Amino acid sequence: MSPRSGLPPAFWSGLVEWLLDPVDADAILGDLEEEYRGDILPGRGPRAARRWYRRMVIDSIIRRWGRARAAWLRPLSPRSPNPGNSMDQLSQDLRYGFRSLWCRPSFTAAVVVSLGLAVGVNTAMFALVDGVLLEPLPYAEPDELVTLWQANRERPNAQGAVSLPNFDDWRERSETVEVMASYRSTSLSVFVGELPTVESGAFVSDRFFEVFGARLISGRGIAYDEARSGGARAVVVSHEFWESRMGSDAGAVGSTIEIEGRGHTVVGIAPEGFAFPSRARLWIGEVIDPKTCGRGCVNFSVVGRLAPGASPEIARGEFASIATALETEHGLEGYRVNVVTLEELTVGDVRGALYMLLGAVGLVLLIACANIANLLLANARDRADEMALRSALGARRVRLTRQLMTESGILASGGGLVGLALAIGGIRIVRGMPGLDVPRLDQIGIDATVLLYTLAVVAAAVVLFGLAPALVLARSSLVDRLRSSARGSTGRSTGRSALVATQVALSAVLILGTALLVRTIAEVRSVPLGFEPEGLEIVDFSVPPSIAGDEAIRLHEAFREALAAQPGIEAVVGGFGAPLSGINVFSSVRIPGWTAAEGPDAAGVRTVTPGYFETLGIALVRGRPPRPGDRVGSQRVMWINETAAERWFPGVDPIGRSVDLSASAGTVSEAEPRIVVGVVGDTRFDGPRRDVPLETYIAFAQSGVPSMQYFVRSGTEGGALSAARRVLADLEPSIPLRDLGSMGRWVASTEMESRLWTLLLGLFGLLALGLAALGIFGVVGYQVALRRREIGVRMAVGAHGWQVASLMLRQGLGPAVAGVVAGLALALLAVRLVRGLLFGVAASDPAAWVGTSLVLLVVAGLASWIPATRAVRVDPALSLRAE
Amino acid sequence: MGTSKRLGEFEQLLLFALLHLEGEAHGTGIRRLILHRTGREISPGALYTAMDRLEGQGMVSSYLGEATPPRGGRRRRHYRIEPEGRRALHEAWETVRSMAEGVERELGPEEAR
Numbered sequence: 001m002s003p004r005s006g007l008p009p010a011f012w013s014g015l016v017e018w019l020l021d022p023v024d025a026d027a028i029l030g031d032l033e034e035e036y037r038g039d040i041l042p043g044r045g046p047r048a049a050r051r052w053y054r055r056m057v058i059d060s061i062i063r064r065w066g067r068a069r070a071a072w073l074r075p076l077s078p079r080s081p082n083p084g085n086s087m088d089q090l091s092q093d094l095r096y097g098f099r100s101l102w103c104r105p106s107f108t109a110a111v112v113v114s115l116g117l118a119v120g121v122n123t124a125m126f127a128l129v130d131g132v133l134l135e136p137l138p139y140a141e142p143d144e145l146v147t148l149w150q151a152n153r154e155r156p157n158a159q160g161a162v163s164l165p166n167f168d169d170w171r172e173r174s175e176t177v178e179v180m181a182s183y184r185s186t187s188l189s190v191f192v193g194e195l196p197t198v199e200s201g202a203f204v205s206d207r208f209f210e211v212f213g214a215r216l217i218s219g220r221g222i223a224y225d226e227a228r229s230g231g232a233r234a235v236v237v238s239h240e241f242w243e244s245r246m247g248s249d250a251g252a253v254g255s256t257i258e259i260e261g262r263g264h265t266v267v268g269i270a271p272e273g274f275a276f277p278s279r280a281r282l283w284i285g286e287v288i289d290p291k292t293c294g295r296g297c298v299n300f301s302v303v304g305r306l307a308p309g310a311s312p313e314i315a316r317g318e319f320a321s322i323a324t325a326l327e328t329e330h331g332l333e334g335y336r337v338n339v340v341t342l343e344e345l346t347v348g349d350v351r352g353a354l355y356m357l358l359g360a361v362g363l364v365l366l367i368a369c370a371n372i373a374n375l376l377l378a379n380a381r382d383r384a385d386e387m388a389l390r391s392a393l394g395a396r397r398v399r400l401t402r403q404l405m406t407e408s409g410i411l412a413s414g415g416g417l418v419g420l421a422l423a424i425g426g427i428r429i430v431r432g433m434p435g436l437d438v439p440r441l442d443q444i445g446i447d448a449t450v451l452l453y454t455l456a457v458v459a460a461a462v463v464l465f466g467l468a469p470a471l472v473l474a475r476s477s478l479v480d481r482l483r484s485s486a487r488g489s490t491g492r493s494t495g496r497s498a499l500v501a502t503q504v505a506l507s508a509v510l511i512l513g514t515a516l517l518v519r520t521i522a523e524v525r526s527v528p529l530g531f532e533p534e535g536l537e538i539v540d541f542s543v544p545p546s547i548a549g550d551e552a553i554r555l556h557e558a559f560r561e562a563l564a565a566q567p568g569i570e571a572v573v574g575g576f577g578a579p580l581s582g583i584n585v586f587s588s589v590r591i592p593g594w595t596a597a598e599g600p601d602a603a604g605v606r607t608v609t610p611g612y613f614e615t616l617g618i619a620l621v622r623g624r625p626p627r628p629g630d631r632v633g634s635q636r637v638m639w640i641n642e643t644a645a646e647r648w649f650p651g652v653d654p655i656g657r658s659v660d661l662s663a664s665a666g667t668v669s670e671a672e673p674r675i676v677v678g679v680v681g682d683t684r685f686d687g688p689r690r691d692v693p694l695e696t697y698i699a700f701a702q703s704g705v706p707s708m709q710y711f712v713r714s715g716t717e718g719g720a721l722s723a724a725r726r727v728l729a730d731l732e733p734s735i736p737l738r739d740l741g742s743m744g745r746w747v748a749s750t751e752m753e754s755r756l757w758t759l760l761l762g763l764f765g766l767l768a769l770g771l772a773a774l775g776i777f778g779v780v781g782y783q784v785a786l787r788r789r790e791i792g793v794r795m796a797v798g799a800h801g802w803q804v805a806s807l808m809l810r811q812g813l814g815p816a817v818a819g820v821v822a823g824l825a826l827a828l829l830a831v832r833l834v835r836g837l838l839f840g841v842a843a844s845d846p847a848a849w850v851g852t853s854l855v856l857l858v859v860a861g862l863a864s865w866i867p868a869t870r871a872v873r874v875d876p877a878l879s880l881r882a883e
Numbered sequence: 884m885g886t887s888k889r890l891g892e893f894e895q896l897l898l899f900a901l902l903h904l905e906g907e908a909h910g911t912g913i914r915r916l917i918l919h920r921t922g923r924e925i926s927p928g929a930l931y932t933a934m935d936r937l938e939g940q941g942m943v944s945s946y947l948g949e950a951t952p953p954r955g956g957r958r959r960r961h962y963r964i965e966p967e968g969r970r971a972l973h974e975a976w977e978t979v980r981s982m983a984e985g986v987e988r989e990l991g992p993e994e995a996r
Contacts, residue, residue, distance in 0.1 A: 030957030060928025
């Protein structure tokens with residue numbers, strides 16, 4: 001037990017002692033400690049007790065301050081502080097500063113809120129960038145980890161799956177990549193104890209854990225033999241799986257669990273937190289028969305660790321020559337190898353977006369600083385009299401400057417605290433967003449690095465916004481000030497106008513970025529997907545290898561028929577490969593008669609059951625739909641999409657032609673070519689931003705694929721899932737059913753991220769616009785107040801209201817127009833940052849540029865109009881008499 | 884102004900507590916009693932702020948007690964109700980009672996009526 005146990009949290013006690021006067025603090029802390037130790041800690045436990053203590057302290061401070069406010073605002077007591085004691089001076093400065101800010105609540109609130117918003121968005125964005133991009137991956141020496149992909153001459157940066165013979169060759173030949181392993185994400189049905197479940201897992205090769213430097217808690221990784229056909233079936237379980245599903249059983253290693261209907265021996269337990277790839281909980285050997293699966297049969301991804309001294313660049317050079325060698329040795333036309341660091345693979349997609357947003361919040365900070373500088377400038381002028389008076393009474397200039405600095409410090413601290421609170425809340429919201437696939441999102445939070453960054457942001461802000469008033473003060477002689485304030489000032493404020501123009505310019509950049517992204521969303525929405533996702537729910541299951549061949553097909557057919565007969569179910573079709581879910585099989589395609597130079601092509605392969613195209617809303621352009629008679633023994637049939645038809649059979653009727661899928665992956669074993677019996681409309685199964693892929697569809701009963709997704713249309717929400725569970729449990733209780741959710745949700749989630757970036761940028765843009773509007777409003781309002789006398793004179797000698805109003809309007813619109821022009825010029829440089837996120841919209845999109853200018857000018861007009869009309873209401877007699 | 888001052892509900896609770904706790908009326912004791920009788924948890928800051936106000940109106944008086952180890956060596960603040968406080972509390976109570984007369988049954992739970 002720590003010596004402090006039983007005592008209330010020191011921080012909160014210290015806060016009371018610091019903020020309240022000693023007699024008060026004594027009584028309150030005494031009471032709290034007595035109760036904390038006597039009643040609360042024994043009664044409610046340490047967590048609740050600490051919470052209670054915090055609540056009591058905060059409430060007490062607020063109450064005491066509420067009471068003290070009146071006293072606090074009274075003039076300082078005449079007991080003069082010891083002039084030699086700087087602590088006394090500081091405390092006097094602080095008290096005076098608090099008091100003077102308290103007396104100007106709207107000014108204080110405006111500064112603290114502006115700064116708080118800017119610091120908040122900056123802190124939150126930095127935490128996001130820090131957590132997602134800057135934190136190293138959670139593996140030993142993560143910089144040494146690379147992934148290797150098959151690519152080709154046309155697309156050297158492709159991330160294509162790798163075939164087993166190529167993988168073996170790479171392993172044998174590479175010296176720069178020391179250790180290499182293959183992996184492939186999958187879902188596995190698992191039987192431990194009573195219930196069958198579906199777990200995310202991966203097929204891996206030997207040395208997989210070695211690559212990551214992951215020390216197994218117990219046992220070993222998958223061995224070489226266990227990842228080859230004929231080897232023993234072995235599994236490595238995650239620490240989490242071992243804890244939750246195996247009850248942390250000490251004898252787990254060596255025991256047997258049932259995966260996909262077959263017993264697997266547990267050979268190892270992975271270290272805590274290890275879950276590569278994609279939250280895997282189980283790793284089993286990838287078993288591929290090299291006899292049936294050649295170089296065209298691409299299956300898995302490859303990850304490796306660089307040898308000491310090797311860089312990704314050196315590895316790229318080496319693999320370029322390995323690829324050339326393999327190209328000639330095995331006749332692999334245009335064969336390339338692509339080396340991508342694991343870091344890049346993990347965060348590459350979001351890096352651009354995050355840096356863009358970090359830039360955006362930087363602009364927000366600048367705009368907020370301009371605003372605060374503006375407020376401080378006005379404030380400095382308002383207080384010139386006070387300063388002059390104090391200086392005349394003998395205050396030294398140093399003392400006055402220090403007083404102003406103390407006030408800035410108080411404002412900055414307030415803004416920093418507000419910002420931190422906003423950031424914590426904002427991060428919570430982003431982390432809680434459903435369906436967001438940002439890597440390592442769960443790891444972001446406020447830590448020491450982020451706090452330091454916040455501190456730096458606040459410090460930079462203080463320098464930025466503190467500069468302006470300091471310059472003004474340095475320039476103006478205080479005696480002059482005293483003299484001139486006796487007359488009404490008519491001074492113009494070029495400094496403030498320049499600040500407003502800057503704000504508008506920076507806002508223009510953000511608004512333009514938002515406009516381009518919003519246009520992108522509209523463009524993406526207008527892309528035809530080629531299928532109708534609404535109202536379809538997807539479930540799937542895999543038939544274990546123990547149920548073979550015809551029996552598996554019969555089980556799927558029985559399931560489909562039984563489910564279709566359930567009340568409330570309108571349509572059920574099956575097919576392997578759910579749109580947008582990433583469940584895809586690709587195959588190498590050859591068209592008989594092609595020369596080696598023309599092929600092979602990579603095309604998607606999907607299995608279909610009768611009614612598939614109709615239910616998914618895919619157009620049948622030519623030929624016939626799938627029929628129940630398409631089964632083993634009858635003519636081997638296939639359908640292709642329009643893009644494939646055009647590429648493979650340009651200018652001729654594809655119906656009746658044959659296509660060779662014989663080089664396919666192990667799951668689609670094709671002995672002979674198929675005959676095209678239909679052409680269907682193009683679909684974008686991988687999302688609206690992807691190009692239309694080449695697609696082939698084969699009859700399920702002729703495919704031998706053991707698993708299938710079912711697309712179910714039912715009258716009620718979620719009705720399909722419960723009905724499917726019931727039906728499968730009746731047919732084969734040992735097979736788990738997997739819920740893939742509604743197809744509409746898949747469609748929505750593909751654009752989720754891009755929508756989040758747009759939303760965030762839009763939010764920052766609005767914030768910027770609001771701050772800029774406030775700035776304009778302030779400048780014009782200030783001018784109106786300053787030139788009251790002049791306006792009065794003008795009105796008295798017969799000026800019309802609209803003349804006066806337009807005079808004032810010009811005060812706001814002038815800098816706004818200058819700002820828009822400067823902003824658009826600035827945006828020419830900045831659009832580079834969003835270019836990667838755009839789709840279907842050029843960065844030079846005229847609608848976005850014109851729209852941005854209009855929005856800014858309208859907002860600037862409104863922000864000037866409101867105070868300008870106030871000028872018209874000036875009563876000449878009153879304003880003249882006031883002087 | 885003390886005589887015409889009306890008591891707020893919270894102030895009434897505090898004065899009632901002082902009557903209950905004759906002699907043992909310090910911050911902790913008062914807050915414990917209010918918690919047990921009403922289920923209301925109030926912070927020391929809220930209590931002392933209200934007590935300051937009552938003291939300023941001459942309804943209560945206070946003195947510092949001894950320092951004790953359970954309080955981390957801090958001194959206790961004790962309160963006593965003054966005649967002015969008793970009078971004001973009595974008046975407040977009478978006001979409520981006279982307004983409640985004849986309608987007490989209406990205050991019961993819905994189904995009791």
